[in-house]
Amino acid sequence: MNSSITSVKLVLLGEAAVGKSSIVLRFVSNDFTENKEPTIGAAFLTQRVNIGDETVKFEIWDTAGQERFASLAPMYYRNAQAALVVYDVTKPQSFIKARHWVKELHEQASKGIIIALVGNKIDVLESGEERKVAREEAEKLAEEENLLYFETSAKTGENVNEVFLAIGEKIPLKKAEDQANQQHGLRITDDQRIDLASSTNGPVKASGCNC
């Protein structure tokens, strides 16, 4: 494996029930569940992706969309390098919320954050349901705000990996620019790796047994 693993802190934002957790589930375990339980607080998952000869490790914080957890979001997007703002293509309200999130991210999150706007649930359009958020409208927003834009379906898996790949491809560029002053998303250098030969390694001790 290449010695350079870039970890990327990525946060998912968006209205409740647009499919944030489903997108993550599709990306991490290539799985899908109908009628998922609403997320509580924020869930954490990781996934590695090889892009060229680089390995990108996504540390995904999947936040709850319900309003009562809104106060948690800033904590997770504050140091994130990437954000997925998800909306439901059949729910205009969720697109409005997505706009708010994009605005908030630009105002509050770190400067170089990569934001991907994701319109989810395109599979239901094929089953006859009406599209309520025009592609053009979303594209316009993406262009104005300098966002990546995808339409996905967590159910069929369409475009889900592409979203993350696109983010992953954009990351190394940034890394080269200001690697030094980034707290998170560091290359894991040798001294941070767990050295099994050394007895003074913190985490191993902490998690090991007493004997």
Place this chain on the structure above:
Amino acid sequence: MVATGEQASEDFHDSENGELSIFNCPVCSKELSDLRRLNYHLDNDHSFGEPQELATHPVNKQVKGRHKRDGFVAGHLKAFEPGISCCHECGRLLRKGTGIVNCHKCGELFCGAHCRNTIKLDSHGRYDPQKGRWYVCCYKCFGARPGYNDYGSSRELTETLKSLRTMKNEDKQLRIIQLENRLVRLLDGIIAIIRQYKGSLLEGFRVQKDISKLERTVTSWRDDNEATHCNICNQVFDITLRRHHCRLCGNIVCDSRSTNCSNQVPIYNLMNAANDLPFTEATQELVSDNVSIRLCSECIHNLFFQRKFKKEVRQPLSPLLSQCESISNTSRVIIQLTASLGDIERIKSISQAPEQFDVNESNKLRAKLLRAVASYHQSTKQISMIKPKNNAEKKIQQSVRMASSIFIDEKVLQLKSLPCINPPQIYHAPESQEVVKLSNFLADNLSIKEIKEIKQFREELMVLKEQAFLVETMIENAKKQRNFEEINILNGNLQELESRMQTIQEYLGDQSFA
């Protein structure tokens, strides 16, 4: 209107084809040429059956096909008038396409869609579940028939139960009174005997003898031969399990230690436990005397269960619980007062010139409310001062604190939002007092904005706590899976969460619940 159906005309034919005979009316002896005319005569002139029109020439007139059915009297069915008749249910104009149906019960006209039920009717369109035939009817008639409802039948047995219950309770009460009387007599007698022989040489001997004589007079003892089993636990008597008589009911019971069917009870204890009974003798002098009588467990239960229960109920609650009770009482008062105050203020705001009475009333209510709120506040403070005895009490204490502070926030907001259009010159004094009191009660001089903010922070704190808990679980899982990188990240997050919680808690200070 065509009245009688096919049946009638057939009858007529029959009688014409058959022998010609003359019928006499059984009432007025009028001669009539055939049975049908006799029937008609009886129905109309002597009002048997329902009056109905006779078709002038039933033989010649072909009855319209719609309502003909064996013997069914179609008189109440509404006639269809093209272009005018509408469905009684949906109001649609009836055409051939819609279907034209009469409900055979109420006679109204319906379209095909609204007359689909069937009901058993007799020939006059009355409900007859036993002998009737099936006819089309509308849903209303279907549902309105006797004995039908959508949720099954119900029978009102409350009264029966009540009477049974009162009867049983009265019986029980009577029995208890009887037992109490016997107890009083027995104990008074025993004490008198003891006093009589006090100090005498023969005391031990005579007392025993007289008491056993007295015991026999209180109640008739059951014959020993009657019982082979203990009447309570059903064990067979033998040489080790002896028969004993209960001194109050005379029943034969065992004295097995395991079943406790009967016991020797010191009379002093009996008198103390039932000290509401009218004993004539004083109990004090009996302390030294150790006389006991045998009582069966049933009598003990009948006599003392209720007394014990009452005594336990009367025992004071723990300070925390009694405080809780007072809080809940005060909160009820507050809710009531706010509601009535709100009403009055609304009335005032509607009428341009508030009446003096209303104004006075509202001021009175306001003052009352503030007092209630203050005492509520006092109680909550006291609750937080009580030292919890165990974990459960600690939890109760915390919940009460949380609930009460939310309650007070809400009520005070409500109070402040009430329209207050009192002319200030008149109410200056009470109102300034109010303000002082309000701020007093809030102690920290919080404005509405601050209260809202605090509420918000509390909610955030709760969410954070929840999330911290989740992250801790995730860390545990990651540890199990030896996923050290994840642990690092999660630990970092946990620290962030904790520091945020700390900040909020510091901000909230006393107002947090932690």
